[in-house]
Amino acid sequence: MEQQPATGRPPQQATSYPTSLGTSDASTITLLGHDLAGELMGKVGFGELALWLVTQRRPEPGEVRVFEAVLVALADHGFTPTAIAARLTYLSAPDSVQGALAAGLLGGGSRFLGVTEDCGAFLHETVSAHDGPLPGDGDDAGWDELALKTVRAARSQGRLVPGLGHPVHKVQDPRTPVLLGIAEENGLKGPHLRLFEAVGRVHPKVLGRTLPLNGAGVCGAALADLGLPVGLLRGFALLARAAGLLGHLAEEQRSPLGMDVYLSVDRNARYVAPPGG
Template identity: 70%
Template sequence: MATYETALGASTPDTITLLGTDLARDVMGTVGFGELAFWLATQRRPSPGETRLFEAVLAALADHGFTPTAIVSRLTFLSAPDSVQGALAAGLLGGGSRFLGVTEDCGRFLNAVISTHPEPDDWDALALETVRAQGKARIPGLGHHVHKNGDPRTPRLFQIAEEEGLVGPHLQLFAAIGRAHPQVLGKTLPLNGAGTCGAVLADLGLPLELLRGFALLARTAGLIGQLAEELRNPVANDIFLSVDTNTRSVAPSQE
């Protein structure tokens, strides 16, 4: 019969092996979940500093209030309380270009610039060139609909990266874009936390194709929290009724 090689989980009648280690003896009670998630994705065990920074990203993205992802999870749970997986999935499916997807978009954007300028002499000059080249196109990670004067997650992520000696090229370019963009756009926009998370994850060497996955991993914890709060203090029915009881019938649009 065909065999299928994997460095991830494998079982025998007596043992479970994960990442080349004995799951019960060497992982459970020893390896934290954030560290394990990093290890699973890269198949290398992160250093303590990498684990700290990675887990800071997960914390930064876990929950951000009554966002559409949180609301849809609560409403789905209201509609199908027998399907927790459906409520979680509904929220995760809303992770796109406006919410959560910025993490991946920013990481990819920065990486594309760096791939053509691997060792720039001047990060600010490269950032200015990059912003000008974008023209009127949106730069992922710039601006926030609530934190107009600065996203509090951003300086903290930079601080942790600095403390752990993990400020890489993606964070350096992103910081430089934060300094350079007002010269081109004529206004100052904050570097948002989701974009900073993308720069951090890219600097940590995590696969660019999976950056949104890590944002979804973090948000899963937040959505579980939303559903737990919905059980204790339900608001989904009020949200539903506020729309349902305030509809107004109009003629079909001809446009």
């Protein structure tokens, strides 16, 4: 028998890559331990599936209702920078819908969309670090005391309190009371939402002015109360905004305005000599 030449390398072992998500073979696709075609398609909604994929457990109907309310709240807010970026990228590269969609999603940061994660993380930090039992559901005074301590600490550290204020909704963000109500109706108004409400009540004592609790912030609090990892909350905001951006691209195909935006800026640009130049 002809011998194989020695390579100096150990023999290869069978490789295994474990996953609890999806696998497939020649005839089936398995997702979350279920037959995709036979058990999930037409029987599980997209919002329910997204929540299931992250939590690795099938969510309760009330959890799905709160989660989908968050997705709807964050889907689109008109001609935001993310939407304009998507439209202008499509203008430049109409052969690359994926590039235009990605351009809009890449603009999700601390000023737009990122507040959802920032607020959820801010609240979670306070809830997790609290020494002793948290105030009860009806103990507004207890929540106010904790919120006042939290806002004062943030102010002393020079930190912004995420979730406060909105560039358009100066008195009340219309999404905030609706999402609070949906969470309450489904028994999912937990410590993050209660603390966020309390921040809304007490922050004028520290900041000297009254700001509305914005929708992105209440979405972050609601997602945190669903037990979702705070480090993924921006991902859910992007998931929601992907639908809105796709709508903008569809509208751009039907009734383009990207060229008007480009020309408006380009034709009104004026040269200004640099300082000292």
